Amino acid sequence: MKSQKARKLGENGIKDSLNGNHIPHVEEKEGHEAMVDGNIEPLVEWLNHMIPYLNLPLEASEEELRRCLIDGTVLCSIMSKLNPGLIEMRGNTEPGPEKIKKFLAAMDEMGLPRFVLADIQQGYMVPVLQCLRTLKAHFDYNGGKESFQNHSRKLWNLLLTNSKGVHQQAEGIARSKGVHQQAEGIARSKGVHRSVISEPSSTFPHDAAHKFPEELPVKQGFCADLSDSNILDLMKSNGLDNVSTRTLFSLVNRILDDSFERKTGQIQHILMKKVVQVIEQRFSFQAENLKDQNNLYSIHTEKYQSKIRALETLASGTTKEIEVLLSKLQQIKIEKTEIERKEKVEELDLIRLKEEKNHSDIEKLALRQELELAKKVHEEHYLILEAQAKESKVELEKRLEELECFLTESRNKVKELESFSKSKSQGWKKKEGTYCSVINYQSKALQELRAASESIKHEVLKTKRSYLENFQFLGVKLSTIANAAENYHSVLAENRKLYNEVQDLKGNIRVYCRIRPFLQGQSKKQTTIQHIGENGELVVTNPSKQGKDGHRLFKFNKVFGPTASQENVYLDTQPLIRSVLDGYNVCIFAYGQTGSGKTYTMSGPDLSSKEDWGVNYRALHDLFQISQNRKSCFAYEVGVQMVEIYNEQVRDLLSNNGSQKRLGIWNAARPNGLAVPDASMHCVKSSTDVLELMNIGLMNRAMSATALNERSSRSHSVLTVHIRGMDLETGAVLHGNLHLIDLAGSERVDRSEVTGDRLREAQHINRSLSALGDVIFALAQKNPHVPYRNSKLTQVLQSSLGGQAKTLMFVQLNPDADSYSETVSTLKFAERVSGIELGAARSNKEGRDVRELMQQACFLIKSKPCS
Numbered sequence: 001m002k003s004q005k006a007r008k009l010g011e012n013g014i015k016d017s018l019n020g021n022h023i024p025h026v027e028e029k030e031g032h033e034a035m036v037d038g039n040i041e042p043l044v045e046w047l048n049h050m051i052p053y054l055n056l057p058l059e060a061s062e063e064e065l066r067r068c069l070i071d072g073t074v075l076c077s078i079m080s081k082l083n084p085g086l087i088e089m090r091g092n093t094e095p096g097p098e099k100i101k102k103f104l105a106a107m108d109e110m111g112l113p114r115f116v117l118a119d120i121q122q123g124y125m126v127p128v129l130q131c132l133r134t135l136k137a138h139f140d141y142n143g144g145k146e147s148f149q150n151h152s153r154k155l156w157n158l159l160l161t162n163s164k165g166v167h168q169q170a171e172g173i174a175r176s177k178g179v180h181q182q183a184e185g186i187a188r189s190k191g192v193h194r195s196v197i198s199e200p201s202s203t204f205p206h207d208a209a210h211k212f213p214e215e216l217p218v219k220q221g222f223c224a225d226l227s228d229s230n231i232l233d234l235m236k237s238n239g240l241d242n243v244s245t246r247t248l249f250s251l252v253n254r255i256l257d258d259s260f261e262r263k264t265g266q267i268q269h270i271l272m273k274k275v276v277q278v279i280e281q282r283f284s285f286q287a288e289n290l291k292d293q294n295n296l297y298s299i300h301t302e303k304y305q306s307k308i309r310a311l312e313t314l315a316s317g318t319t320k321e322i323e324v325l326l327s328k329l330q331q332i333k334i335e336k337t338e339i340e341r342k343e344k345v346e347e348l349d350l351i352r353l354k355e356e357k358n359h360s361d362i363e364k365l366a367l368r369q370e371l372e373l374a375k376k377v378h379e380e381h382y383l384i385l386e387a388q389a390k391e392s393k394v395e396l397e398k399r400l401e402e403l404e405c406f407l408t409e410s411r412n413k414v415k416e417l418e419s420f421s422k423s424k425s426q427g428w429k430k431k432e433g434t435y436c437s438v439i440n441y442q443s444k445a446l447q448e449l450r451a452a453s454e455s456i457k458h459e460v461l462k463t464k465r466s467y468l469e470n471f472q473f474l475g476v477k478l479s480t481i482a483n484a485a486e487n488y489h490s491v492l493a494e495n496r497k498l499y500n501e502v503q504d505l506k507g508n509i510r511v512y513c514r515i516r517p518f519l520q521g522q523s524k525k526q527t528t529i530q531h532i533g534e535n536g537e538l539v540v541t542n543p544s545k546q547g548k549d550g551h552r553l554f555k556f557n558k559v560f561g562p563t564a565s566q567e568n569v570y571l572d573t574q575p576l577i578r579s580v581l582d583g584y585n586v587c588i589f590a591y592g593q594t595g596s597g598k599t600y601t602m603s604g605p606d607l608s609s610k611e612d613w614g615v616n617y618r619a620l621h622d623l624f625q626i627s628q629n630r631k632s633c634f635a636y637e638v639g640v641q642m643v644e645i646y647n648e649q650v651r652d653l654l655s656n657n658g659s660q661k662r663l664g665i666w667n668a669a670r671p672n673g674l675a676v677p678d679a680s681m682h683c684v685k686s687s688t689d690v691l692e693l694m695n696i697g698l699m700n701r702a703m704s705a706t707a708l709n710e711r712s713s714r715s716h717s718v719l720t721v722h723i724r725g726m727d728l729e730t731g732a733v734l735h736g737n738l739h740l741i742d743l744a745g746s747e748r749v750d751r752s753e754v755t756g757d758r759l760r761e762a763q764h765i766n767r768s769l770s771a772l773g774d775v776i777f778a779l780a781q782k783n784p785h786v787p788y789r790n791s792k793l794t795q796v797l798q799s800s801l802g803g804q805a806k807t808l809m810f811v812q813l814n815p816d817a818d819s820y821s822e823t824v825s826t827l828k829f830a831e832r833v834s835g836i837e838l839g840a841a842r843s844n845k846e847g848r849d850v851r852e853l854m855q856q857a858c859f860l861i862k863s864k865p866c867s
């Protein structure tokens with residue numbers, strides 16, 4: 001490392017020499033050891049002495065020293081102190097490198113060895129330290145001769161800036177004499193630092209250029225001041241020792257000039273003497289040096305010659321040794337290159353470490369700033385917290401006081417409660433005693449009860465056993481009864497069937513009673529219907545009469561309650577419809593007071609809804625369905641007529657134009673069954689055709705609102721379906737008529753509150769219904785004369801009531817208590833109707849064979865015992 005530094009220094013020395021700066025090579029310097037001496041303590045001490053505020057520690061490292069010097073202030077201060085006025089300072093604002101440059105310029109000016117700016121910047125401190133040591137040595141040598149410094153400087157400035165002629169002349173003389181160079185050569189050969197004796201050289205053009213304008217006034221001053229006294233002062237001082245030889249020659253020239261001009265006299269003579277003495281001293285010193293140098297050279301020459309001789313003997317030795325030496329040399333070279341490489345690497349590492357250090361310094365600075373900031377924030381936060389703590393302390397103290405008050409209060413309360421609980425516990429103890437005695441008593445009673453319950457348990461078990469036996473016996477009995485009941489039901493169903501057949505044979509008119517539900521807005525509390533039996537019994541009550549007298553029992557083929565659906569009602573009607581296709585005449589009519597549900601049963605409230613379809617539509621739908629099923633055996637034709645009897649006039653409801661046309665009625669049923677032959681006959685092929693016709697008919701029907709029904713039918717509507725069927729096998733033809741009649745509402749005129757046309761309508765309706773009653777009465781009495789001709793209605797129904805037709809009447813009832821009297825009269829009428837015997841129904845078959853008649857006879861004979 002040491003050698004490396006020395007080499008580097010050597011390189012720098014060469015470099016600076018090339019630049020024109022006079023920085024000696026390390027080997028030129030006075031004592032190699034002094035240069036590379038690592039001990040910087042004396043230097044630090046000197047610096048502290050020079051700049052007291054510096055206060056550097058004696059053991060300071062090179063790096064610390066570098067940091068202290070890098071901004072150039074210390075260097076400039078030292079220079080200013082040592083050589084005032086040499087550096088012109090412009091204050092602290094000047095950048096560090098500029099200050100260092102100034103210091104270096106001053107060093108140059110003084111002719112002292114110096115470092116380059118890069119050395120101190122890159123931390124290469126050897127030349128820097130050497131420079132400072134030289135500066136120190138220089139001034140130590142001069143023993144702090146302050147006055148001399150000034151005089152020397154003045155003198156130097158004077159010489160520099162004095163008339164060119166004089167200067168050049170002096171230089172010329174010195175050069176011609178070769179003294180100057182000789183002296184320099186001696187100094188160098190002696191190893192004495194050149195700077196010690198060197199003077200600022202004119203080889204430093206920048207210095208000269210720098211200095212010249214400044215020194216001009218000084219030069220004038222000097223010319224004026226070069227009085228005898230001044231020269232005397234200069235002479236008195238020992239400063240001439242430090243003045244360069246060239247300067248001395250210049251001075252001699254000057255003195256000589258002056259002596260020619262006889263200006264200075266005695267003074268110049270003394271000065272001249274002194275100058276000559278110095279020059280003589282120097283020459284003698286240099287001569288001695290030369291002698292020493294010669295001796296040194298001769299010693300060295302001898303040494304080298306002996307070495308050469310030794311090497312020659314070695315060279316004359318074996319070649320093997322040479323080879324070994326060469327190989328060793330080679331090895332050493334390799335090692336050297338390796339060491340050099342390592343050094344380079346180390347240098348790079350050093351640079352990197354320096355960079356890292358710089359970086360970490362920056363980071364350290366940033367961290368320090370952050371720390372300060374955090375500290376500030378923390379302090380602020382601390383102050384806030386302190387304030388808060390004070391506040392909360394005050395609050396807590398207040399709260400503590402309150403709590404203490406509360407505590408004393410609660411202590412008092414606790415005392416009170418303690419005394420209260422003491423008195424209570426005494427009471428409880430007393431009660432405990434009482435309860436204990438009661439419990440004892442109760443436990444005794446409980447034991448007794450247990451014994452009793454045990455005996456009861458035994459008894460219960462006994463009873464249970466006997467009960468089980470009885471239960472089993474009853475089960476057997478019950479199953480017998482259930483079997484009997486089942487038999488009873490089947491017998492009952494059989495009976496009903498037989499009853500119907502008997503009725504069929506008798507030709508009784510079937511009567512189905514249907515009770516409509518209460519309508520919206522009607523109160524359900526007051527109903528006349530007391531009971532609806534399964535076998536057609538109906539019990540009605542008179543709301544004004546209590547007890548048994550108020551009840552009346554009626555019996556019909558079937559009674560449908562308010563909840564019965566349209567389908568339920570039709571299911572019991574269906575067998576009659578089937579017989580139409582077998583050639584029977586069937587008449588179904590609805591009878592009842594206004595608003596009791598006649599139209600609802602026959603037509604239905606809404607034809608668009610299948611569920612609401614009434615008997616009319618369901619019957620026709622069924623007819624088409626059955627005819628379709630039988631189409632392989634029978635070919636059926638279906639025709640429909642629809643008329644109404646309004647105010648004793650028969651009107652065609654399906655006629656396009658002739659709804660006003662009065663139609664005649666045939667008194668006796670014709671073979672084709674047409675009672676109103678002039679009414680238009682419409683051939684229908686499907687249920688849809690029927691639906692359309694019925695809609696037309698319903699729309700044409702005369703209707704109006706009454707007090708009892710908001711849409712009352714004011715006429716009797718008669719829908720007649722004519723069936724003509726031909727047996728495809730036998731060719732026999734049959735005719736069947738189905739009359740579906742919706743009678744106008746029977747009503748009491750006073751109740752319906754009608755007048756005028758409506759009254760006339762009501763009177764006609766009532767008259768025709770009573771005519772119907774009369775006919776039915778006559779038929780029931782089996783009177784020889786039946787008054788069919790009393791009304792159009794009875795005329796139209798003649799074939800259905802008197803002939804061998806199957807007839808069904810729906811008796812419609814309004815359950816409202818207000819309608820009790822109408823309900824009873826309707827029921828009486830229906831009772832009478834149900835008693836009518838029309839005789840066995842007969843099929844309208846043409847060309848019946850004997851076999852068929854025989855079958856019918858057999859059937860009649862078989863069914864007789866059942867009746």
Ligand SMILES: Nc1ncnc2c1ncn2[C@@H]1O[C@H](COP(=O)(O)OP(=O)(O)OP(=O)(O)O)[C@@H](O)[C@H]1O
Nearest residue numbers: 516517594595596597598599600709712713744745
């Ligand atoms: N079984 C029933 N279920 C529900 N509503 C019914 C029932 N029967 C009748 N109604 C309702 O009672 C009201 C009267 O019925 P509807 O018009 O059929 O009586 P009506 O006897 O034909 O009267 P009118 O003789 O004045 O023509 C209607 O609003 C009808 O919808």
